[in-house]
Amino acid sequence: xxxxxxxxxxxxxxxxxxxxxxxxxxxxxxxxxxxxxxxxxxxxxxxxxxxxxxxxxxxxxxxxxxxxxxxxxxxxxxxxxxxxxxxxxxxxxxxxxxxxxxxxxxxxxxxxxxxxxxxxxxxxxxxxxxxxxxxxxxxxxxxxxxxxxxxxxxxxxxxxxxxxxxxxxxxxxxxxxxxxxxxxxxxxxxxxxxxxxxxxxxxxxxxxxxxxxxxxxxxxxxxxxxxxxxxxxxxxxxxxxxxxxxxxxxxxxxxxxxxxxxxxxxxxxxxxxxxxxxxxxxxxxxxxxxxxxxxxxxxx
Amino acid sequence: xxxxxxxxxxxxxxxxxxxxxxxxxxxxxxxxxxxxxxxxxxxxxxxxxxxxxxxxxxxxxxxxxxxxxxxxxxxxxxxxxxxxxxxxxxxxxxxxxxxxxxxxxxxxxxxxxxxxxxxxxxxxxxxxxxxxxxxxxxxxxxxxxxxxxxxxxxxxxxxxxxxxxxxxxxxxxxxxxxxxxxxxxxxxxxxxxxxxxxxxxxxxxxxxxxxxxxxxxxxxxxxxxxxxxxxxxxxxxxxxxxxxxxxxxxxxxxxxxxxxxxxxxxxxxxxxxxxxxxxxxxxxxxxxxxxxxxxxxxxxxxxxxxxxxxxxxxxxxxxxxxxxxxxxxxxxxxxxxxxxxxxxxxxxxxxxxxxxx
Numbered sequence: 001x002x003x004x005x006x007x008x009x010x011x012x013x014x015x016x017x018x019x020x021x022x023x024x025x026x027x028x029x030x031x032x033x034x035x036x037x038x039x040x041x042x043x044x045x046x047x048x049x050x051x052x053x054x055x056x057x058x059x060x061x062x063x064x065x066x067x068x069x070x071x072x073x074x075x076x077x078x079x080x081x082x083x084x085x086x087x088x089x090x091x092x093x094x095x096x097x098x099x100x101x102x103x104x105x106x107x108x109x110x111x112x113x114x115x116x117x118x119x120x121x122x123x124x125x126x127x128x129x130x131x132x133x134x135x136x137x138x139x140x141x142x143x144x145x146x147x148x149x150x151x152x153x154x155x156x157x158x159x160x161x162x163x164x165x166x167x168x169x170x171x172x173x174x175x176x177x178x179x180x181x182x183x184x185x186x187x188x189x190x191x192x193x194x195x196x197x198x199x200x201x202x203x204x205x206x207x208x209x210x211x212x213x214x215x216x217x218x219x220x221x222x223x224x225x226x227x228x229x230x231x232x233x234x235x236x237x238x239x240x241x242x243x244x245x246x247x248x249x250x251x252x253x254x255x256x257x258x259x260x261x262x263x264x265x266x267x268x269x270x271x272x273x274x275x276x277x278x279x280x281x282x283x284x285x286x287x288x289x290x291x292x293x294x295x296x297x298x299x300x
Numbered sequence: 301x302x303x304x305x306x307x308x309x310x311x312x313x314x315x316x317x318x319x320x321x322x323x324x325x326x327x328x329x330x331x332x333x334x335x336x337x338x339x340x341x342x343x344x345x346x347x348x349x350x351x352x353x354x355x356x357x358x359x360x361x362x363x364x365x366x367x368x369x370x371x372x373x374x375x376x377x378x379x380x381x382x383x384x385x386x387x388x389x390x391x392x393x394x395x396x397x398x399x400x401x402x403x404x405x406x407x408x409x410x411x412x413x414x415x416x417x418x419x420x421x422x423x424x425x426x427x428x429x430x431x432x433x434x435x436x437x438x439x440x441x442x443x444x445x446x447x448x449x450x451x452x453x454x455x456x457x458x459x460x461x462x463x464x465x466x467x468x469x470x471x472x473x474x475x476x477x478x479x480x481x482x483x484x485x486x487x488x489x490x491x492x493x494x495x496x497x498x499x500x501x502x503x504x505x506x507x508x509x510x511x512x513x514x515x516x517x518x519x520x521x522x523x524x525x526x527x528x529x530x531x532x533x534x535x536x537x538x539x540x541x542x543x544x545x546x547x548x549x550x551x552x553x554x555x556x557x558x559x560x561x562x563x564x565x566x567x568x569x570x571x572x573x574x575x576x577x578x579x580x581x582x583x584x585x586x587x588x589x590x591x592x593x594x595x596x597x598x599x600x601x602x603x604x605x606x607x608x609x610x611x612x613x614x615x616x617x618x619x620x621x622x623x624x625x626x627x628x629x630x631x632x633x634x635x636x637x638x639x640x641x642x643x644x645x646x647x648x649x650x651x652x653x654x655x656x657x
Binding site for chain 2 (some may be wrong): 211
């Protein structure tokens with residue numbers, strides 16, 4: 001449940017960046033703006049808001065509510081007790097710590113593996129390039145659980161089940177597409193002449209990469225890292241299968257929470273789980289999508 | 301002030317295949333020290349490939365490139381004494397103008413104040429002192445061009461390479477910037493190779509022009525010789541406008557295919573037979589009457605400081621550049637004051653120059 005929700009938040013952030021374009025288009029056709037159209041628009045927006053924001057609002061209310069009985073519109077009693085109980089619960093606190101360990105490690109490992117590949121995809125034309133690039137989607141094309149079950153078979157024979165490395169690998173799988181495709185596009189957007197010019201004034205190939213190519217691709221790489229972080233952070237199925245009983249992260253803990261704890265505790269946990277998405281996405285919008293770095297790309 | 305020791309550049313039997321096509325074949329060219337040489341030719345003639353081989357971005361398949369007598373053809377770009385100005389300027393958008401220019405000096409680990417001094421000097425040379433801390437996206441195309449030039453010059457290279465540096469500028473600016481480039485080049489006396497497809501550009505700023513076609517140098521000469529005595533049919537048609545006729549030559553006259561006889565002083569049969577005869581439009585003399593071949597005016601095209609006449613001359617057409625105030629009858633007489641002869645596309649006779657009107 002939480003994974004789906006977070007992707008919704010992520011997409012919302014990306015679409016918002018494109019909004020101004022849509023707005024100028026609408027302004028060109030004022031004749032369309034009849035009263036009826038307006039009304040339909042308002043109704044649609046309200047429905048969408050209720051559909052998307054409604055559950056979040058309910059979650060917020062639930063996390064702080066004490067007594068809340070059926071006919072009441074708002075809880076009659078507010079409390080922080082559920083937050084306290086979550087942070088006091090040893091296994092829940094431990095899972096929070098674990099999640100914040102796994103996600104950065106997976107992101108960095110993914111970057112180390114995928115960024116050189118992305119550079120190669122963008123700069124060299126080798127046989128099978130296209131096929132390889134598309135095949136990265138394969139992991140997303142099949143039902144994840146099926147993939148994980150067969151992975152579990154391999155992991156058992158390699159003694160990776162229930163190990164730290166096993167969980168890192170299973171979370172890594174989901175990040176590969178983002179970490180390869182987005183940086184590939186970022187590298188490809190950099191004109192080769194910028195690299196050649198750096199060679200020309202005396203920089204060797206490595207220095208060219210770190211002084212010219214990497215800084216220019218950095219916004220794209222940052223977006224890829226944020227997405228990978230969130231994918232790893234929210235990964236539940238594979239982590240559950242490979243990690244139990246030793247490594248229970250926040251999303252896998254949700255399974256237990258939903259079944260064994262009062263639903264207020266689950267609400268608190270959901271909010272905690274959403275915090276990284278909201279923070280990272282607003283950071284990405286503010287510092288990566290607009291601003292100086294993107295402007296620099298106007299130069300050909 | 302920037303100082304360079306003028307260095308010669310020799311392209312010695314260089315050839316290059318790309319994607320199964322021969323782009324440059326057995327090219328031979330000597331660029332003299334301190335001169336500006338243009339590589340001129342249509343797109344696909346191999347001029348940019350040649351430049352990229354000089355700069356080290358491509359390895360020649362055969363032959364050698366020598367700068368100051370030493371072979372550089374196996375060195376990577378960062379170890380060659382060349383500096384390139386790219387067609388799209390290739391400024392680094394994440395660095396200010398100052399840092400763009402200073403980058404190469406920083407790599408050389410020069411002291412900070414020397415770097416600042418040299419960057420300021422070169423920015424003064426190209427007239428950009430007011431944009432030191434701007435980002436490239438914030439300055440105009442002409443200014444970006446100057447930054448690219450400054451970035452190349454600050455390293456005091458032996459050979460400066462310019463790859464169609466003016467093609468992204470509008471027409472007015474192009475003329476001004478090319479004169480600036482020429483002025484700077486002459487002031488510091490740097491050996492320069494300038495690639496362009498614009499003959500006007502090449503004729504106005506070069507010491508010597510190498511006209512290229514199909515990966516070979518068709519002619520390598522100073523602008524005047526190139527224009528007055530194009531060595532091949534290709535050069536004659538590529539550089540400037542030229543009327544071409546299949547014709548025979550008699551004493552003092554050219555006889556077109558349909559028998560029309562146009563007088564042309566100093567012409568000699570030169571072995572006889574049929575030639576490709578080339579006549580520049582300014583060498584077509586148009587008079588209201590008097591002697592000369594009969595012609596009919598088809599069109600008049602005002603060109604500002606001169607007038608272009610399109611004439612029917614026998615079964616052929618002739619274009620003539622005449623003074624704008626010249627009034628002609630509809631059936632004027634024409635003579636050629638100068639003509640060049642080609643057989644199998646090669647110049648046959650360098651006719652003694654006749655003073656242009």
